[in-house]
Amino acid sequence: MATLAKSDFDKVYTYDGSSFTDVTLEAQSPAGTSFTILGGTSHFLYLGNSIKFDMATFDVDSAGSLGTLKYEYYNGSEWTEFTPSSARYQLDPNDNEGGQYAFDKDGAEIFPSNVLSADWGTVSVNGQDKYWVRISSPTSVDSSPTIKRIQMRSYQAYCTTKDVFQLLQLGNITGTTDFTSSTTPTLATVESYIMEAQSKIDYVTRKSWRPNAVWNEYHEFNLNGFKLDRFPVYKVNELEIWSGGDWTSKTQGRKNDYFFVPDTGMIHFSRYFLLPARFTSYNAPVWRWGGGEFTMPVKVSYLYGENIATDTREGAAVTDICKKMVAIDVLTTTDFGGLAVSGMDRVQMNEKINIYQSEIADTLDSLKAFEVF
Secondary structure (H helix, E strand, O other): OOOOOOOOOOEEEEEOOOOEEEOHHHHHOOOOOOEEOOOOOOOEEEEEEOOOEEEEEEEEEEOOEEOOOEEEEEOOOOEEEEOOEEOOOOOOOOOOOOOOOOOOOOEEEEOOHHHHOOOOOOEEEOOEEEEEEEEEOOOOEEEOOEEEEEEEEEOOOOOOHHHHHHHOOOHHHHOOOOOOOOOOOOHHHHHHHHHHHHHHHHHHHOEOOOOEEEEEEEEOOOOOOEEOOOEOEEEEEEEEEEOOOOEEEOOEOOOOOEEEEOOOOEEEEOOOOOOOOOOEEOOEEOOOOOOHHHOOOEEEEEEEOOOOOOOOOOHHHHHHHHHHHHHHHHHHHOOOOOEEEEOOEEEEHHHHHHHHHHHHHHHHHHHOOOOOO
């Protein structure tokens, strides 16, 4: 069974306009040496992987001051600019963090699969043939950011196209080992089925076994703490409280403003935050949370997801239902003459689909996240 939910890029390079520097080990290390990126307008950061990916997360050591960032992928013949889904959408009119991610703090970028997957091809960069995304700041670089770690999310995190191919025993029919650009369905189509299945598993279970990012999740203030919506959380990037005029970032740590308990997914406040008298009721100040502009006054940005390769309790079950969900998509969109391979025999396709659907439903129910009240 292939377990490709590893969150590290195969290769990470910086380019200074004339030569490459391999910073892969630094980018992969949880506590490694920081490295500088985008030192000039002709510099690039290259992110490469053997499997397509749709997200990159960045742990920033020191913030940079950059111009508008340019994102490019290789479309099979040339580098093509695209627009990522930024970690900084302006969801709240009073939220002053709208706009593009700028390497000024920990964050993430989503690379839309509907933009990249159609013609995204591999290309050799510094002798490495991979799927690449490159980032530059061609208009201006006032100061360069330094990075502690870069991680990614693979298209094929919960199962691979080969897993599905083997489950359906298509090798007995085609004599090959995987889907390709010329099979029916194509490799790209099956990859899209996998991504849909992964998203459904995450949504139904409210958990994840791959890196995911949540930005600006809003909560009411509660002295007893509150539970984040997704699980398991492995990093809280930022917690902010509305102070009556602006969002104020708080410091993480038991001896600071708040702390996070990974086992429960709970955030607890280490101290009480006084509420400014910013809104009035019947011409008198109201000093309480949860009313007026102080409704949902806490917002949190965080990363969550288990590592499917090391989760011995649930990882295998997630892979199993993912490939069966994708297998159903393949069986229902491809003409197999009403029959599916089962061992040395062929069985009615509807029978095989019904078996898979029952197993998927039972497993999804058992994987659902517990609730903390």
